[in-house]
Amino acid sequence: MAAGTVEVEVVPTPEPGKKSMFADDAAPTASTVEDYKPPRGKVTELARRLGRHGFIIRNVGEFSVSVSAPEDLFERFFSTKIHEVKAPTPKDHPERTIRAPRKGTPFKIPPVDGFDSLIERAYIQHPPTFFADERPLPPFWNDKFRLRVPGDVAQIMRASAVHARGITGKGVRVAMPDTGHQQHPYFIAQNYHFLAVAAPDTVDVLTDPLGHGTGECANLYAVAPDIHFTGVKMNNPTLAVATAIELRPHVMTNSWGYHADLPGTSMPNFLKPLYLTLLDAVARGIIVCFSAGNGHYSFPANMPQVIAAGGVVVDQDLKYSATPYASGFQSTWFPGRNVPDVCGLCGVLPTADYIVLPVPILSGLNKEKGWGAFSGTSAASPMVAGVCALLKQADPTLTLPQIKSILMYTARDIIAGVCAQGFPATPGPDIATGYGLADADRALEAVGF
Numbered sequence: 001m002a003a004g005t006v007e008v009e010v011v012p013t014p015e016p017g018k019k020s021m022f023a024d025d026a027a028p029t030a031s032t033v034e035d036y037k038p039p040r041g042k043v044t045e046l047a048r049r050l051g052r053h054g055f056i057i058r059n060v061g062e063f064s065v066s067v068s069a070p071e072d073l074f075e076r077f078f079s080t081k082i083h084e085v086k087a088p089t090p091k092d093h094p095e096r097t098i099r100a101p102r103k104g105t106p107f108k109i110p111p112v113d114g115f116d117s118l119i120e121r122a123y124i125q126h127p128p129t130f131f132a133d134e135r136p137l138p139p140f141w142n143d144k145f146r147l148r149v150p151g152d153v154a155q156i157m158r159a160s161a162v163h164a165r166g167i168t169g170k171g172v173r174v175a176m177p178d179t180g181h182q183q184h185p186y187f188i189a190q191n192y193h194f195l196a197v198a199a200p201d202t203v204d205v206l207t208d209p210l211g212h213g214t215g216e217c218a219n220l221y222a223v224a225p226d227i228h229f230t231g232v233k234m235n236n237p238t239l240a241v242a243t244a245i246e247l248r249p250h251v252m253t254n255s256w257g258y259h260a261d262l263p264g265t266s267m268p269n270f271l272k273p274l275y276l277t278l279l280d281a282v283a284r285g286i287i288v289c290f291s292a293g294n295g296h297y298s299f300p301a302n303m304p305q306v307i308a309a310g311g312v313v314v315d316q317d318l319k320y321s322a323t324p325y326a327s328g329f330q331s332t333w334f335p336g337r338n339v340p341d342v343c344g345l346c347g348v349l350p351t352a353d354y355i356v357l358p359v360p361i362l363s364g365l366n367k368e369k370g371w372g373a374f375s376g377t378s379a380a381s382p383m384v385a386g387v388c389a390l391l392k393q394a395d396p397t398l399t400l401p402q403i404k405s406i407l408m409y410t411a412r413d414i415i416a417g418v419c420a421q422g423f424p425a426t427p428g429p430d431i432a433t434g435y436g437l438a439d440a441d442r443a444l445e446a447v448g449f
């Protein structure tokens with residue numbers, strides 16, 4: 001978020017008989033998410049009044065109003081104070097800070113203009129972590145084994161054989177909220193269907209200062225080269241996901257998340273608008289994939305309703321193992337939920353510079369002439385989403401639970417290595433790799449292709 005500006009989700013008070021997402025007994029699911037939706041007119045009226053008081057209205061959503069505001073306006077309006085606050089980070093990861101009120105800081109809904117009866121809660125939306133390795137110094141090009149797109153990724157994910165049978169993701173719409181998506185010359189040379197849009201709180205749609213979104217979508221294309229891809233440049237994640245939903249994709253892939261599902265915790269309130277928005281996506285039939293994290297106890301990958309993608313590394317001798325760079329954990333928030341479900345490809349510590357990917361030449365991940373080398377479970381989610389797109393082309397009636405089951409029961413079992421949390425890969429399903437490495441060929445055979 002820009003200095004001096006905050007992105008906020010403002011949630012209207014629930015109607016009588018309706019449920020609050022913040023209630024202690026709230027347990028929304030994709031089948032009950034409608035119970036948490038306020039009347040459309042109420043959300044629109046809230047947006048109108050907020051605009052009258054100086055907030056910039058970015059989106060009138062299903063569950064909340066997305067707004068931008070200078071920090072001083074937010075502080076005056078809600079009688080609070082914004083500070084520099086440490087964000088939770090895994091061990092051995094760089095420290096991150098966010099701008100937000102400290103826990104216990106006074107916060108008040110103003111009584112003016114009826115806001116005290118119209119607003120239930122308002123939360124600053126913190127930027128997520130993008131689950132790729134973001135190094136200040138690039139690797140040497142010839143010092144180690146690395147994968148290339150599209151060929152290496154397509155071969156190891158066993159998508160090449162599926163492409164030969166005419167299943168390439170043709171006609172399937174895939175959306176990807178991320179840092180931005182530049183029309184790289186590599187994409188043009190490959191004749192990929194490429195569209196970039198901006199969420200309402202971002203600008204310069206075809207720029208990607210970091211290079212993360214541009215690079216990671218190449219992993220998606222490697223598995224499903226004929227999809228209709230739309231990259232959504234994001235700032236406020238809730239707004240970016242809402243923007244992606246409006247595009248009516250069949251599949252949505254997300255290479256980011258929050259280090260939040262820690263032992264002894266529950267879901268923080270600022271994440272609940274995003275949670276309900278994702279449940280709404282699932283309720284609409286969208287296949288939602290998330291990266292499991294790089295040592296993170298990650299949300300939203302921990303949601304039982306999404307497909308969580310962990311990491312497997314394959315070396316030059318074609319030996320497969322779990323990687324200690326990728327997350328594998330048991331959710332505290334959702335008892336019985338293990339992350340990941342299945343895996344894509346991911347590098348190893350200390351740098352995870354495993355896959356050579358196209359990036360904007362002036363981006364932070366550029367190594368040389370518009371190419372970088374990086375991975376993490378940021379790479380795994382688009383690969384798994386690519387297999388989902390192949391399945392949707394083969395059988396458009398397949399639902400998220402059906403696709404998730406197909407991916408799990410056709411995955412290649414991984415029996416070596418450990419994940420970032422120290423769980424070993426063992427015969428059969430395990431916490432380190434879920435059901436194993438997603439296998440496009442076996443998945444398509446399972447549905448008759």
